[in-house]
Every structure is written in C-alpha cells, then in structure tokens.
Amino acid sequence: MSIISNIERYISLTEKEQKAFETICEKRVVEKHEFLVEPGQNCYCQIYVINGALRSYFLTPEGEEHTIQFALEDWFISDFNSYITQSPASLYVQACERTEVIEIGYLEVEQLCIEYPVFERFFRLVAQKAFAFSQKRALANLGLSATERFLEFETQYPNIVNRYPQYMLASYLGMSAEFLSKVRKKIKGFEER
Amino acid sequence: MSIISNIERYISLTEKEQKAFETICEKRVVEKHEFLVEPGQNCYCQIYVINGALRSYFLTPEGEEHTIQFALEDWFISDFNSYITQSPASLYVQACERTEVIEIGYLEVEQLCIEYPVFERFFRLVAQKAFAFSQKRALANLGLSATERFLEFETQYPNIVNRYPQYMLASYLGMSAEFLSKVRKKIKGFEER
DNA sequence: TTAAAATCTTGAACTAGTTCATTTTTTGAT
DNA sequence: ATCAAAAAATGAACTAGTTCAAGATTTTAA
Helix, strand or coil: CCHHHHHCCCCCCCHHHHHHHHHCEEEEEECCCCEEECCCCECCEEEEEEECCEEEEEECCCCCEEEEEEECCCCEECCHHHHHHCCECCCEEEECCCEEEEEEEHHHHHHHHHHCHHHHHHHHHHHHHHHHHHHHHHHHHHHCCHHHHHHHHHHHCHHHHHHCCHHHHHHHHCCCHHHHHHHHHHHHHHHHC | CCHHHHHCCCCCCCHHHHHHHHHCEEEEEECCCCEEECCCCECCEEEEEEECCEEEEEECCCCCEEEEEEECCCCEECCHHHHHHCCECCCEEEECCCEEEEEEEHHHHHHHHHHCHHHHHHHHHHHHHHHHHHHHHHHHHHHCCHHHHHHHHHHHCHHHHHHCCHHHHHHHHCCCHHHHHHHHHHHHHHHHC
C-alpha cells in the first residue's frame, strides 16, 4: 500500500495536497543492522516503512537492550520524544532487515500543516491513535504474567513474532531472553497434548 | 490557570475562537470516590482538572487495581482509547478528592475542529506530547528496579507522591503496596545516615 | 470525640523470573 | 558446501519482588 493511500484511510486529499505531501517524502534504503537514529542526534524525521523491518530500542548503562517498538510495512517509527521536542534522541532506530523507508522531516511537516490544515488533522489522528495504543500496551503489561504477555502478543502480532529474533521480542515484553525460551517451550508442551 | 490560558501555551486564539471553545466546556464538580468513567460505558469526553485529583485505573479479573494515570490541576485525563474510538471503556476514572473538572465532548471537539482548524493543531500537539510522555514512561519502567522506579517518580512528581495514597502509587509503579512500603523504609534509612 | 474504616507496616514463607555458564542450533558470508 | 558467528536452549543457583496474615497508624464521618 502506498503512503498516500495509507493517509487516505484517515482523511481524503485533493490532487494538489497529494503532490504537496509527496514532495516532502524522502525515499531511502537502509541495509540490515544500519541505524536510522542514534542517541545524541536530534531525530529530525519520522520514518515510514515501505517494506522491511525496523525496531527502536535503548541501551541501559549496563549494556542491556530494551526494545520500545517494532515497525513492519506501513508503520511509522522514530524517537518520538526527540522528534516532537527536537531535542537529542535517547533511542536507536535500527534496520533488522534490508528496508525501504520514507523519511518525513519535522520542519517540512510543520510547514505543510500551515499550508494545508488537512494534514494537521491527519497527524492529530495518527498521534491520538499512537497514544491510545501505547496506553493499551502499558495496561496489558501491568496486569499479566510473562507467559500471558507473550501469548497475547503472539495472537495480536504473529507476523512480528515470526520476523524478529527472540531476544528482541523478550526485551520488548520485559523478560530475559532465556526466560522467553522457557516460556515458549512450556507453551509448546501444552499444545502437543 | 484557566483552561484557555493553558491552551494558549500551545497556540494563540482570537476572541471568537476563545468563545467557541468555552461554549463546549461543561464545568462539573465530582465528590471524592465518585466515578467519571466506568468500564462498559463509552467515554464521551475528555476531562480537564481545574483543581483536585483524579486517577484512571483498571481492574483485573482477580480484583487487582492497576493505576494508569494520575491527574492534578491542569491535566487532561480519560480512557483515551475509548474516547477516540468511541467504543466501550475498560478503565475507571475516579476522583481521589473533591474535584472541579471541565468535560469536553467528543462530538463537540470534532465539530469545533472543523469550524476552527486551529484546534486541530492544538489537539495534535497535545496528543503528540501525551504519546511522547507515554513512550518515556514505558522506557523508564523497562530499565529500572522497583526502588529506582520509585525514586525517579518521586523526584519528577513530588506533588503526586504527596497527594495520592501509597497503594495507588504502588499500582502505578508496577509493584505491590507492601513492597513499596519496604522500599520507602530502605530509602529513609539511607537518607538518615 | 470517638469508633469504624482505610491505609500502612512488618516479618516469614514463597515463587516468578534472573543470571551465569555451557551446549546445540540456525544463519549468513565466502 | 563450509565454517564462523549469532541466536536459541538448557540447567542450576540465586534474588527481587509477591503473598499472606497480623498489628499499628491515620483518616473519616457522625
């Protein structure tokens, strides 16, 4: 699905508005393991995935990775806090496969919103959805055990579970990689009965 | 601070826009323990706190409370997922003290945004900030131990720590009330040396 | 002012999840 | 196809945080 038809799930655009949006899109290919954002830099853009797989994560002083978000086809990702405040990032955004992305710059978005307020609306709806989603995640994680968290995540995002290495899933779900391995073994045992 | 001057920290409003906004504000007083939202209902409005203290939480099937958000003076609160999708809430929003609020209805907001796109911008900026904040919270909670989580929260929101009962703080920070009691005792021990 | 209700404290027994060290399996580059 | 590197599995020892139960303190309402 093109980024324009994706936007049109929220709002409808005139020919002119479509063109205006396309001019601020910067297409780019990133290779596996490459970084799109690194801590310290200002995150000057939001990233839209055309195809491939990205994730954002941060590194504790002890060197542990904590995954914040996964992004497959048609998802947006960035260090959002850094993006909206235009202050230094604390996250990495990294390609987990060769990935085609569209970068949408902060200044360009703000300018576009002034010229075409319809985009103000689009980015409002997207931000609201993202916030609602993020609250839902917080909620899921507070109530559930490690096993329950994994099962819920797997039924909701089977494609993510299949596409990212297990240690990344574990760090997203808030458990050690070893423990997720044991959890999955236990689940498999139940299924086989 | 009035809700209008609060809005004007993000955008500036003409006289006419101010009036338009004020007409969709419904002022209301809720007594301690009273609910503004309950699971199952559609959350038809966002709630702005004039003075007092609210919180949102959900109840697990086992009857445990999990606090999602606190809201003191000048904060917004709601079951945001229910609000934006206009689907049944899963959270309670409850008054922890006698509280004056302003309710801002979903339909009224959407109408207002059509008539005055400047509010589209306001609600975009608010939603973006809320999302960034929520990501930051997720990040803080993944990396830290229970003690660290409490210390960080206390330095960032001393007024919340002073104003809500400890068992609510514990359920927000993802630990048992008993353990938070022990954590605080240990911290006090360190401070006294 | 007082009694009931709500909240907080404390300790002992427990458990879900971690850590560490080692082995096995999978992946990817040549 | 082969080999090195990355990822996953496994087991044993450990620990941060939970649960339960009982008592102490604070808050509330009449």
